Amino acid sequence: MNPDFLSSCPIPLQQYPHILMAHGGGGRLMHQLIEEMFLPAFGTHPHWQHDAACLKLPHGRIAFTTDSYVVSPLFFPGGNIGSMAVYGTVNDLSMSGAKPLYLSLSFILEEGLPMATLWRVVQSIQAAATHAGIKIVTGDTKVVERGKGDGLYLNTSGIGIMEHPWNIHPKAVQPGDAILLSGDLGRHGIAIMAQREGLAFETTLESDLAPVSDQVQALLGAGIEIHCLRDLTRGGLATALNEIAIAAHVTIELEEQYIPVSEEVQGACEILGLDPLYIANEGCFVAFIPANAVTAALTLLGSHAPQTKSDLSAQKIGFVQKSSPNQNSSFAQGVVKLNSLIGGSRILDYKSGEQLPRIC
Amino acid sequence: MNPDFLSSCPIPLQQYPHILMAHGGGGRLMHQLIEEMFLPAFGTHPHWQHDAACLKLPHGRIAFTTDSYVVSPLFFPGGNIGSMAVYGTVNDLSMSGAKPLYLSLSFILEEGLPMATLWRVVQSIQAAATHAGIKIVTGDTKVVERGKGDGLYLNTSGIGIMEHPWNIHPKAVQPGDAILLSGDLGRHGIAIMAQREGLAFETTLESDLAPVSDQVQALLGAGIEIHCLRDLTRGGLATALNEIAIAAHVTIELEEQYIPVSEEVQGACEILGLDPLYIANEGCFVAFIPANAVTAALTLLGSHAPQTKSDLSAQKIGFVQKSSPNQNSSFAQGVVKLNSLIGGSRILDYKSGEQLPRIC
Numbered sequence: 218m219n220p221d222f223l224s225s226c227p228i229p230l231q232q233y234p235h236i237l238m239a240h241g242g243g244g245r246l247m248h249q250l251i252e253e254m255f256l257p258a259f260g261t262h263p264h265w266q267h268d269a270a271c272l273k274l275p276h277g278r279i280a281f282t283t284d285s286y287v288v289s290p291l292f293f294p295g296g297n298i299g300s301m302a303v304y305g306t307v308n309d310l311s312m313s314g315a316k317p318l319y320l321s322l323s324f325i326l327e328e329g330l331p332m333a334t335l336w337r338v339v340q341s342i343q344a345a346a347t348h349a350g351i352k353i354v355t356g357d358t359k360v361v362e363r364g365k366g367d368g369l370y371l372n373t374s375g376i377g378i379m380e381h382p383w384n385i386h387p388k389a390v391q392p393g394d395a396i397l398l399s400g401d402l403g404r405h406g407i408a409i410m411a412q413r414e415g416l417a418f419e420t421t422l423e424s425d426l427a428p429v430s431d432q433v434q435a436l437l438g439a440g441i442e443i444h445c446l447r448d449l450t451r452g453g454l455a456t457a458l459n460e461i462a463i464a465a466h467v468t469i470e471l472e473e474q475y476i477p478v479s480e481e482v483q484g485a486c487e488i489l490g491l492d493p494l495y496i497a498n499e500g501c502f503v504a505f506i507p508a509n510a511v512t513a514a515l516t517l518l519g520s521h522a523p524q525t526k527s528d529l530s531a532q533k534i535g536f537v538q539k540s541s542p543n544q545n546s547s548f549a550q551g552v553v554k555l556n557s558l559i560g561g562s563r564i565l566d567y568k569s570g571e572q573l574p575r576i577c
Numbered sequence: 578m579n580p581d582f583l584s585s586c587p588i589p590l591q592q593y594p595h596i597l598m599a600h601g602g603g604g605r606l607m608h609q610l611i612e613e614m615f616l617p618a619f620g621t622h623p624h625w626q627h628d629a630a631c632l633k634l635p636h637g638r639i640a641f642t643t644d645s646y647v648v649s650p651l652f653f654p655g656g657n658i659g660s661m662a663v664y665g666t667v668n669d670l671s672m673s674g675a676k677p678l679y680l681s682l683s684f685i686l687e688e689g690l691p692m693a694t695l696w697r698v699v700q701s702i703q704a705a706a707t708h709a710g711i712k713i714v715t716g717d718t719k720v721v722e723r724g725k726g727d728g729l730y731l732n733t734s735g736i737g738i739m740e741h742p743w744n745i746h747p748k749a750v751q752p753g754d755a756i757l758l759s760g761d762l763g764r765h766g767i768a769i770m771a772q773r774e775g776l777a778f779e780t781t782l783e784s785d786l787a788p789v790s791d792q793v794q795a796l797l798g799a800g801i802e803i804h805c806l807r808d809l810t811r812g813g814l815a816t817a818l819n820e821i822a823i824a825a826h827v828t829i830e831l832e833e834q835y836i837p838v839s840e841e842v843q844g845a846c847e848i849l850g851l852d853p854l855y856i857a858n859e860g861c862f863v864a865f866i867p868a869n870a871v872t873a874a875l876t877l878l879g880s881h882a883p884q885t886k887s888d889l890s891a892q893k894i895g896f897v898q899k900s901s902p903n904q905n906s907s908f909a910q911g912v913v914k915l916n917s918l919i920g921g922s923r924i925l926d927y928k929s930g931e932q933l934p935r936i937c
Contacts, residue, residue: 243812452603
């Protein structure tokens with residue numbers, strides 16, 4: 218590890234090389250951690266040390282969301298649990314069209330976690346929050362005994378403000394809607410799997426982890442009537458579209474030829490026996506919009522794309538049809554159909570189990 | 578366990594007696610858990626299944642807070658991790674005088690957790706949220722492998738609305754303020770320790786876990802000018818008052834004779850070598866108010882006290898003085914002094930370490 222990085226740690230590493238139970242005990246060591254590491258890193262918001270943050274919101278509807286992060290390993294190509302906890306919640310807020318404003322941050326630390334690891338994560342959280350333009354306003358720190366955690370878990374909850382007139386929700390999806398995909402699939406899941414399994418790629422495959430709030434705000438700013446947005450995390454594209462099809466009582470028809478998947482991801486999926494349509498992403502989403510807005514929307518998605526390693530761009534991947542009354546799916550109210558490259562057509566259903574545990 | 582209770586579990590226990598990794602995998606089993614157990618229990622709020630809840634708040638300032646709960650054991654006399662996660666966050670919101678409105682709920686489940694245990698916790702969460710009048714509007718579920726957790730951890734974040742004109746904050750504390758304590762000390766910490774250590778008491782000592790929002794709203798409703806509120810969780814009364822004294826640059830003077838501690842807690846503290854002034858509580862708080870409001874406030878605290886097992890009532894326990902310039906404390910800007918029962922006076926400082934790990 219870079220010695221400059223270590224020397225910047227505000228907690229003396231020789232004295233406290235690891236997290237102790239007392240760092241969660243409410244006493245002097247916990248105060249030191251909060252006052253010397255967390256407060257300077259996350260800005261001196263006046264409410265960090267009080268029980269709750271007092272916030273004045275602009276008038277309007279708000280979005281409120283929560284996620285706990287248990288990703289393993291803590292560090293992966295393209296990100297780590299800290300940047301993921303910030304961008305993941307920023308993206309969840311963005312999926313209701315909300316402009317992300319405020320974040321809470323709660324640590325569950327395992328006794329024995331290297332202090333230097335915590336410092337790296339804290340610095341990533343700080344950088345990600347700055348990049349995404351969201352303020353961390355309140356937090357919490359708990360410590361569990363060795364063997365009762367896995368280094369560290371994080372929870373972020375977020376508040377955003379909705380400045381648009383739409384009701385962005387699965388139930389607002391309508392037959393005739395076009396479905397746009399903001400980027401290529403599978404890079405997050407495959408980057409994590411490659412790290413776990415020690416797979417080597419010719420080039421470094423990185424997670425697509427990134428905030429998508431700029432893309433969403435660009436669509437809204439242009440007055441595009443967004444019916445639904447969904448980020449493609451656990452369960453990937455296929456699961457997200459199933460949830461939406463069921464909620465909206467519609468059939469979703471996809472054209473495989475337009476679904477962007479990089480050669481590296483495709484190759485890794487073949488080796489690992491995985492389907493990119495079910496793999497988690499952390500920087501792309503689907504948008505359901507009226508068909509006449511597709512060209513404008515694709516241009517905006519391209520010009521506001523997050524800066525991650527990909528040459529593939531946003532695509533229209535399918536459209537919404539009225540649900541036919543005589544379908545055979547076990548979920549009678551909604552179906553996702555894929556027209557494949559080789560000419561056939563198949564139903565994409567939920568998977569029962571677990572492709573990739575602890576992906577987020 | 579009560580067979581009626583088990584038969585009410587909406588997940589078939591013979592088929593799924595334990596949490597599997599797939600319950601966090603984004604597929605069919607996770608959807609079953611959310612749709613069959615969580616949604617019916619927490620109300621069919623329309624936004625549980627979307628990425629974020631869309632909320633319309635009354636006009637005004639809001640409070641926003643977060644806490645992760647890692648209490649061990651999961652069940653203790655007077656409560657469990659579920660009721661604690663609801664009331665703890667309700668109380669944090671109350672400490673800014675906010676009326677609690679909305680809660681997020683995030684589970685980190687350990688593979689192998691008995692499904693019946695999760696069901697008990699979910700039912701407690703439901704009952705506690707109903708009792709406290711707060712709506713659970715958004716959630717998240719993660720599963721970690723066996724040996725990477727401790728049954729279950731919870732995070733709740735909360736949003737409340739401030740309908741009062743005050744700036745309730747440690748920095749608003751003024752010399753001359755009276756300090757009220759809303760109930761007797763130490764019952765939560767001692768109930769947990771007794772459970773862990775197998776201590777037997779003549780009567781059942783229960784945690785004081787309870788929502789204090791009614792007491793706070795009663796004070797505000799009567800127009801009492803509240804300067805600061807603080808619930809007495811990790812680190813107990815002494816730690817909370819140190820934080821406030823330091824933030825407000827004042828000396829806090831306490832009279833030990835007025836600090837209510839039950840005989841059972843006092844006795845257990847003597848056996849265990851603990852100081853009740855540093856023990857966590859989950860249903861009492863201190864209020865800093867002008868001296869002329871003390872009588873009215875004590876009456877209101879008494880008439881709105883939570884229904885937990887105690888005969889001891891709210892007391893004025895001390896007052897705030899200007900900080901003297903020549904003090905010897907390592908924290909020069911704030912001091913907590915205790916005038917003891919036997920006539921002496923001592924400084925109550927932070928403790929370095931950890932009296933009671935995983936108390937909340």
